[in-house]
Amino acid sequence: MGSHSEQVTIGAFAKAAGVNLETIRFYQRKGLLPEPDKPYGSIRRYGGVDIARVKFIKSAQRLGFSLDEIAQLLTLEDGTHCSEAAEFAARHLVDVRARLKDLKRMETVLSRLVAQCDSHRGTIACPLIASLHSG
Incomplete structure (x- = not known):
């Protein structure tokens, strides 16, 4: 964007x-x-x-980092903190993998219920609804 930026x-x-x-104002309120x-x-x-800072924030959000994590x-x-950033990202990766495992489990259960x-079809009791009542 040159000097105009x-x-x-x-x-x-x-x-x-x-x-x-409003996103700009929100980020300002959050520090x-x-x-x-x-x-x-x-x-x-x-x-x-x-502009670069907002793009950094949006990129980090797309990777699943919370605003508090982004602040860190x-x-x-x-x-100068590459090893610290790598450790931070490694901890986040553990969380992402755990969520993926949970999502895969949910997908399996929902696929079976569907x-x-x-x-x-045509019966009175819906297996999905019945499963949710018993779970």
């Missing part, structure tokens, strides 16, 4: 970062994004560093 309004900032205005000073009689301006990652972003529903 150093002097953008919050609306242009949000557009450049690919988020809506994930600094709120620039507002010069007297003027409006706040945002730069390329701010942001403290490690200066490039198949039972398909095989019991």
Whole structure:
């Protein structure tokens, strides 16, 4: 975005970062994004560093990191904490794998129940509903 990126309004900032205005304000309230000073009689301006930070936050969210975890990652972003960031990500990976295991189990159970529903058409008792009542 060149030098123009150093002097953008919050609306242009949000557009450049690919988020809506309220997302910017929310990140500021959460302490994930600094709120620039507002010069007297003027409006706040945002730069390329701010856009990169929002993109970092969104990328981390897509990997399943919570906002609190992202705040921790942001403290490690200066490039000198690679081993700490790797340990942090390894712990997150353990959680992701556990969730995947749970999702696979849920998929297996739901697939079985849907198949039972398909095989019991026309009966009064639905196997899915009955299973949920007994579980």
